[in-house]
Amino acid sequence: MVKKKTCVFISGQGSNLKNLIKRSRDSNFPITIKLVVTNNKNANGIMYAKKNSIPYFVLNTELRNYENHLFYVLNKYKISFICLAGYMKIISKKLISKFEKKIINIHPSLLPKYKGLNTFARILKNKEKKTGCTVHYVNEKLDGGGIIVKKCFPIVSSDNEKTLKIKTQKLEYKVLPEAIIRIFRNS
Ligand code: GRF
Numbered sequence: 001m002v003k004k005k006t007c008v009f010i011s012g013q014g015s016n017l018k019n020l021i022k023r024s025r026d027s028n029f030p031i032t033i034k035l036v037v038t039n040n041k042n043a044n045g046i047m048y049a050k051k052n053s054i055p056y057f058v059l060n061t062e063l064r065n066y067e068n069h070l071f072y073v074l075n076k077y078k079i080s081f082i083c084l085a086g087y088m089k090i091i092s093k094k095l096i097s098k099f100e101k102k103i104i105n106i107h108p109s110l111l112p113k114y115k116g117l118n119t120f121a122r123i124l125k126n127k128e129k130k131t132g133c134t135v136h137y138v139n140e141k142l143d144g145g146g147i148i149v150k151k152c153f154p155i156v157s158s159d160n161e162k163t164l165k166i167k168t169q170k171l172e173y174k175v176l177p178e179a180i181i182r183i184f185r186n187s
Pocket of ligand 1: 010011012013014015016017045085086087106107108133169172
């Protein structure tokens with residue numbers, strides 16, 4: 001199997017990155033992580049890139065020509081697939097069109113419900129009975145691209161934002177690899 005050369009974009013903890021690095025060691029897993037991109041030079045997740053000798057690139061989105069830097073590194077590492085895992089910046093139209101149907105994102109809700117930020121607080125406020133996570137393609141609409149995999153769990157009365165986050169992330173570690181396997185199943 002020829003593994004897809006993948007770049008993971010992060011902004012914070014990077015626990016999904018850590019999980020993907022682990023999964024990608026399996027020879028049957030369809031991607032290999034060749035690059036990590038972050039907009040946050042203090043992102044904790046950078047440590048997983050360092051520990052695993054994966055090159056990482058800090059994107060200074062304040063720079064007018066930051067996209068040229070981004071395209072340069074994506075090209076340098078021959079990236080053909082992008083996974084957004086806790087990346088807190090909006091992706092540009094140019095990147096989306098260059099990587100059409102080649103960028104996915106993991107979102108901590110059952111899309112199309114609860115797009116955007118502060119999902120857990122809104123879910124609890126609305127007294128939802130269940131929640132979960134969704135992996136979807138990235139298009140120009142925020143959290144709006146085609147859904148690849150979505151899984152849920154029940155919300156219990158003792159749940160709060162912290163427990164929902166823990167439970168959602170635990171599910172994410174299964175759902176994101178499953179979505180990647182599904183995308184490349186027939187390729
Ligand atoms: C995940 O819960 C994901 O759903 C959301 O951001 C979080 C990132 O967590 N988009 P981590 O950085 O992978 O630990």
